Amino acid sequence: MLVWLRLQEARSAVEQLAELYKALGDVRVIVLADQPDGDEALNLFSAGVRGYCNAHATAANLRQVAGVVEAGGLWIGESLMKRLVVSTQAAISRLPDAKLLRESISVEAGAMSALTKREEEVARAVANGASNKEVARQCGITERTVKAHVGAVFQKLKARDRLHLALMLNGQRSS
Amino acid sequence: MLVWLRLQEARSAVEQLAELYKALGDVRVIVLADQPDGDEALNLFSAGVRGYCNAHATAANLRQVAGVVEAGGLWIGESLMKRLVVSTQAAISRLPDAKLLRESISVEAGAMSALTKREEEVARAVANGASNKEVARQCGITERTVKAHVGAVFQKLKARDRLHLALMLNGQRSS
DNA sequence: CCCGGTATTGTCCTTTGGTCCAATGGTGAT
DNA sequence: ATCACCATTGGACCAAAGGACAATACCGGG
Structure with missing residues (x-):
């Protein structure tokens, strides 16, 4: 069964997710984001979401996502994936490399601020x-x-x- | 085209991967591991591998993995996924993003044909x-x-x- | 030789994108 | 209250983008 839920913009997505899980129990949730955001995605995944992708994806794309989740997998966008891998790599190998780090965060966080x-x-x-x-x-x-x-x-x-x-x-x- | 490569056990997988990329250029590699290992997977992903899964997966599973990778996605097992999310959550105060990505992004091949x-x-x-x-x-x-x-x-x-x-x-x- | 694909350029026209100058109202700090 | 900053909108204006219709020329294959 496929259900379309529109979350309330005013409240936190994670909070609404928690309610959903409490009410319905074992459901698989795929989040379509208007403007994908890595941090939001991470929070959602640890909240139990099974997929996270761009809301403007094609029908073929969405079918694929649905297929993966249906088969018990998790779907995560490529860019976010890379980010996860990279950041984990950094954490594991313990290479502070402050310059590179600052450079890369300055784009997303610094500039945006x-x-x-x-x-x-x-x-x-x-x-x-x-x-x-x-x-x-x-x-x-x-x-x-x-x-x-x-x-x-x-x-x-x-x-x-x-x-x-x-x-x-x-x-x-x-x- | 699908090719089956058996890596030499004596040498590092990442090292052999690097040679493969140098020789063939833009190829998409899915690694099937006899005994999946999180650390190995992470290394492989940052080396450019597009998929990593258990060698004993079912045919249906493998087809799915192939489909995802063919569509330009990355495949990663659920357990490893969880682990990535968790470990990243821990060290999420500041996030890297750019440097390593730039090199690894060369998706265009399929559609450009x-x-x-x-x-x-x-x-x-x-x-x-x-x-x-x-x-x-x-x-x-x-x-x-x-x-x-x-x-x-x-x-x-x-x-x-x-x-x-x-x-x-x-x-x-x-x- | 003729056909199809590629590359090239033209003109005309409409829609978007971007900048400049200017104005109004809200909000928080001093 | 005054000032700085933000959000909002208007009008005008110019540059860029993109579509419509069409022409010329090269090149390889049937």
Whole structure:
């Protein structure tokens, strides 16, 4: 049986998950995230979720995810996977390498911290391939306002256009 | 194409893997372990392996693993998955992300096969953030021609714009 | 020789993307 | 209250992107 649940944005996903498990017992949950986030994914997985993927995945993709979970597996996106492996590697081999670490976190955490909530939200959506119009609909604001936020993000992150922003936020390019 | 390789027990698996990659270039490797071991798996994954599972898995299981890897995913057993999540949770205060990833990301192979040389060249440039004008200069052709190629790529890969193309070729999304 | 695929370029046109200048209202700190 | 920062929107304007329709030229195979 397949059920579609829309979580309340106001509350924590993990919290709602816990309720779900308590109410229904042994269910397998796959989370589709509008804007995938590694930290959120990790929390969800340790909360018992069996799959975590981009909500904008193709039908074929989703079928595959469903298949894997149905067979008792766990589904995790490639990028998150890599991240897990890398970070675990680092922890195991105990190589502090502070410089490299700081460099890599400065992209995701440091740079993003310069952005306001709204800007970050818009930035993630854009980096995921959304057009200004789509972002506007998702956020319930005018396309004009989206442009303002996007522009601000470009300045703060020194991105010259949305494509470069996407490359930066997705870790392809450090600059 | 599917190839069965039996590694030499005397030498390190990672070492033999490195040779394999050097010799064959862009191949996807799934490792079947007689006695699965978490540490070995981690090393293999950071060496570029796309799947790691028990050699005594069922045929159905193996088919599934193959399917996932073919679709550009990574396969990892459930127990190892849990372990990764747990150990990462512990050391999650700060997260690495970029450096190691950049080298290992070279997904494009499968989908690119439908493209002609020129189209592929243009597609790569676009996915790297180049504007049409820049691509034109790089290739020594007119901006108009670049548009033609870009348009062809969009059709063949079913990308709706250059940003989605970038996401696809950089492995964020397979749609 | 003719056909299909590739590469190239053209023009015209519409839609998006991005920037500039400017304004309003909310909120928290000083 | 005043100031700084944030979110929001408007209008104008220009550049870039992308689609529609079409032409020319090269090259290999039937």
